[in-house]
Amino acid sequence: MNITFISAPAAGKGLLSSMLNEKYGFPHISIGDLLRGVDDEKIKKQLEKGEFVDNEIIAKLLKERLSKSDCKYGFILDGFPRNMSQISIYEDICEKANEKDNVIIVLDISREIGEKRILGRRICLNCGNVYNDLFVSSKSKVPGICDHCGHKLIQRADDNLETYDARYDTYLKETKPIIDYFEAKGKVYHVDGSLPSDEAFREIEKIIGGYNDQY
Ligand code: AMP
Numbered sequence: 001m002n003i004t005f006i007s008a009p010a011a012g013k014g015l016l017s018s019m020l021n022e023k024y025g026f027p028h029i030s031i032g033d034l035l036r037g038v039d040d041e042k043i044k045k046q047l048e049k050g051e052f053v054d055n056e057i058i059a060k061l062l063k064e065r066l067s068k069s070d071c072k073y074g075f076i077l078d079g080f081p082r083n084m085s086q087i088s089i090y091e092d093i094c095e096k097a098n099e100k101d102n103v104i105i106v107l108d109i110s111r112e113i114g115e116k117r118i119l120g121r122r123i124c125l126n127c128g129n130v131y132n133d134l135f136v137s138s139k140s141k142v143p144g145i146c147d148h149c150g151h152k153l154i155q156r157a158d159d160n161l162e163t164y165d166a167r168y169d170t171y172l173k174e175t176k177p178i179i180d181y182f183e184a185k186g187k188v189y190h191v192d193g194s195l196p197s198d199e200a201f202r203e204i205e206k207i208i209g210g211y212n213d214q215y
Contacts, residue, residue: 002102004077006179008171009164010117011107011193012200015130017078019201027070031079034061048157050167052082059089083174104182105204107193111168118164126151
């Protein structure tokens with residue numbers, strides 16, 4: 001089974017993908033993470049500003065990643081497709097994997113909650129744990145230090161208000177039409193992205209539970 005998450009920034013795609021990966025074993029393919037791993041000044045600047053990276057680069061990175069053996073039985077796509085021009089690349093990927101089901105999940109979130117999540121987000125680069133200084137329930141016990149491994153927490157370079165606003169506007173202009181496109185084909189499931197992650201996860205399990213035989 002292939003699961004594709006499409007959403008506004010900070011709706012929880014990354015976290016829910018990791019949770020699915022942990023429980024079901026499908027590899028979590030985050031386009032943002034693949035791009036952050038590329039040593040290229042132009043790409044770094046685009047990421048910092050929240051601008052879309054060229055389709056040729058995205059297609060190449062995806063092709064390389066999807067050809068690995070761990071993707072044979074399915075994968076989770078986080079952050080792709082993100083604009084209408086990427087739909088043909090996406091449909092090509094789905095066609096190649098046509099023996100598996102493709103499930104598109106849209107995580108819905110308001111601009112205001114997304115903003116709080118972005119501005120408060122703190123990440124541990126050592127163990128991957130994510131915290132949020134603006135939500136009491138998600139703060140680290142000691143400010144700036146990971147509860148789990150004790151390493152210093154960082155703030156992503158693109159987690160600032162200016163970049164968030166640009167990314168949210170880009171989402172409305174570029175990504176929302178993709179949702180409408182797949183919606184018209186009747187292929188989209190919606191989950192409330194503002195729910196606590198364990199509740200959103202349960203909602204997703206209900207959706208993919210319908211495909212249980214395919215795991
Ligand atoms: P994310 O980690 O999903 O929040 O993505 C971080 C950044 O990576 C985005 O703000 C874009 O600059 C870039 N990016 C992620 N996915 C795509 C995509 N499908 N096409 C182009 N650029 C992307």
